[in-house]
Amino acid sequence: MANKVAIVLLVCIGMVVLLAISELPLYGSPDTPAQNYVAERYIQGALDDTGALNMVAAIVIDYRAYDTLIETTVLFTAIIAVFLVLKKGTEGKGEQK
C-alpha cells in the first residue's frame, strides 16, 4: 500500500520535472547559459593565473580555495562527530533526560 502511494507520488513529481527538462537548454549545445564568460575565463586564464594545467584542480585549490578550506572543516566536523558517537563506555546508558 505504502509502496503504491510512493510510486504514484513519484510519478506525479516526475511528470512535472519532465516538463521542466523539456524546457532546459539542449544537452551539449555550446550556447547554453551555463557556457558563459565564467567558463571562458577559467579555460583561458587558468594557466596564467594559477600555473595549473588541470582546470578543475586550479578551481578547487586556487580560485575557490576558501571553499576547499571550509570543506575540510566539514570533513573534520563529521569525523569528530563519528568519534563522539562511537565513543566507548556510553553503551546502554540510554536516554539521559
Added chain:
Amino acid sequence: MGEFWSRILQNYPYVFALALFAIGIYTILTHSNLFKKVIGINIMEGSIYILFIAAGNVRGGVAPILDMTDTTLTYVHPLPQALMLTGIVVSVSVTALSLALIMKLYRFYGTVDAKEIMRIRTEVRANGARIS
C-alpha cells in the same frame, strides 16, 4: 507534443538524473532498513552529480586539462566538476555520520530496522519503564 518528446530525448542525461533521484526517494520512503535508507540517500546524491556534470558538457568537448600542443580543442565547463568534488566530500561526511549513528542504534536496540525500533520504543513507553 512531438517537439516535447524530441527535446526530452535530446536531454536524456537529465532524464537519467531524474530517474536516479526518483529511485533514491523511493528507496528511502519504502525501506525500513536504515542501511537501505543510507544507500537511497547516496543514489540521490549520484543523480545530482550526473545533473551538474551533464549541464556543463559541450558536444565534442574534452576533459578540462590544458593541452599545450593543440589549441583548437573545446573544453567542457570545469566549474561543475569542481563543485561536485565539494559535493562528494559532503556526501562522504553525511554517509559516515549516519553509519555511525546506525551502529549506535544497533548497539542499543539490537536491530537496524526503523519500524522495529519504533515498536520497541512504544512498548517501553506503554509499560511505563524508563530505558536505562
